[in-house]
Amino acid sequence: LYRHGGAEGGYHRIPLLRKESRELVLSPGEYRLTCGPEEKTAVANLVLMPGETVSYNLTRSEDKQLKWIEVKNE
Numbered sequence: 001l002y003r004h005g006g007a008e009g010g011y012h013r014i015p016l017l018r019k020e021s022r023e024l025v026l027s028p029g030e031y032r033l034t035c036g037p038e039e040k041t042a043v044a045n046l047v048l049m050p051g052e053t054v055s056y057n058l059t060r061s062e063d064k065q066l067k068w069i070e071v072k073n074e
Contacts, residue, residue, distance in 0.1 A: 028052070033068055042066035 009027070026048055033044040035058055042065070044056060055071035 035068075036066040040065060042068050044068035044070070 014022075014024075028048050028050045030045070030047050033042075033046070033056060035042045042058060046054060048054065056068045057071055059067060059069055061067055
């Protein structure tokens with residue numbers, strides 16, 4: 001679940017992973033992205049400032065480990 005920001009804020013279930021991008025509207029604050037089984041979890045810690053937009057891709061390394069990669073917004 002994640003806390004959805006904006007006028008219609010509340011908790012929403014994150015949909016199953018798919019190949020297409022998924023946009024989450026979040027309130028400013030600290031977040032921890034996790035994905036994968038406990039022993040192979042990909043983790044990214046981030047701090048969102050008001051009005052900030054960040055993008056991450058979930059990939060697999062050559063050794064099959066999941067990892068988050070921040071996409072630099074230009």
